[in-house]
Amino acid sequence: MQKKITRNRPEKYRKHNPILKGILICEHCGKNVTWQLQKGRMYGSCQRKLPECKAQSFIREDAVLELVQGKLGDLICPSPEVISWLTTLLRQDFELSVDNLEEAQKALDERIERIKRMDEVLYDDKLAGVISEERFRTKHESFTSEINDLLRQKGGISQTYKQKYMAGIAAIELSQDAKRLFTDENTSNDDKRIILTKLFAGISLKNNSVSVTYTKLTQAIARNSGLSKEILGYAK
Numbered sequence: 001m002q003k004k005i006t007r008n009r010p011e012k013y014r015k016h017n018p019i020l021k022g023i024l025i026c027e028h029c030g031k032n033v034t035w036q037l038q039k040g041r042m043y044g045s046c047q048r049k050l051p052e053c054k055a056q057s058f059i060r061e062d063a064v065l066e067l068v069q070g071k072l073g074d075l076i077c078p079s080p081e082v083i084s085w086l087t088t089l090l091r092q093d094f095e096l097s098v099d100n101l102e103e104a105q106k107a108l109d110e111r112i113e114r115i116k117r118m119d120e121v122l123y124d125d126k127l128a129g130v131i132s133e134e135r136f137r138t139k140h141e142s143f144t145s146e147i148n149d150l151l152r153q154k155g156g157i158s159q160t161y162k163q164k165y166m167a168g169i170a171a172i173e174l175s176q177d178a179k180r181l182f183t184d185e186n187t188s189n190d191d192k193r194i195i196l197t198k199l200f201a202g203i204s205l206k207n208n209s210v211s212v213t214y215t216k217l218t219q220a221i222a223r224n225s226g227l228s229k230e231i232l233g234y235a236k
C-alpha cells in the first residue's frame, strides 16, 4: 500500500511538469505541443486551430522519449580516442579565435592609448591656461567615459569567446554521459530538459511524425561515433 502511494505521486507531479514541456514544437504553427495525462500515460497534441495542427492525432510521450534515447545512445563513442580528437579540434578552433581576439584587443588598446595621450595634452593646456577649467572638465569627462566604454568592449570580447569554447567542451563531455543521465530515474525532469536543449537543436512534430535534430557539434559527435563503431566492429 505504502509503495502504491509513493508511486502515484511522481505521476501527479509529472502532470504539471512533463519532460517534453516546451521541448517538442509543432512545425505547422511553431508553438509548443501541450501535454496531458490520460489513464496513466502522457499524450501530446497541438492545440492550435490551423487545419494541419488539428489533423494530427495525439502523440505518446514514451514513443518520443524512446526516439530521443536512441539519439542520445548514438552519441556515445566506443573509443575515448575519438573524444580526445574532438576536443583537440575544438581547442585548435578556439586558438584560432584567440588569435583574432588578440588582434581585436590590440586595436582597442591602441585606441585607449590614443585617448589617454589626448587627455594628457588637455591637462597640459589647462595648466598653461590655454583652456578654461570648465572646458577641461567637460573634455576630460568625455575622454574618461570613452576609455571606460572601450575597456568594457575589451572584456566583452574575451568573455564571449571563452563561453563559446567552454560550452563546446561541456557539450562533448555531456554527450558521452547523457543517455545514462537521461534514463536515470533520479534525474529531475528539469535536468532532463537541460540535457535535451544542450544536445539537440530541436525536437519537432510534423504530420504526425517526430524529428530530433542534433546541433552542429552533436551531429559531428554522432557521425564519428558511428564511424568508430563500424571500424571497431560494434553491433549497432
Ligand SMILES: [Zn+2]
Binding pocket: 026, 027, 028, 029, 030, 031, 046, 047, 048, 050, 052, 053
Ligand atoms: Zn501546431
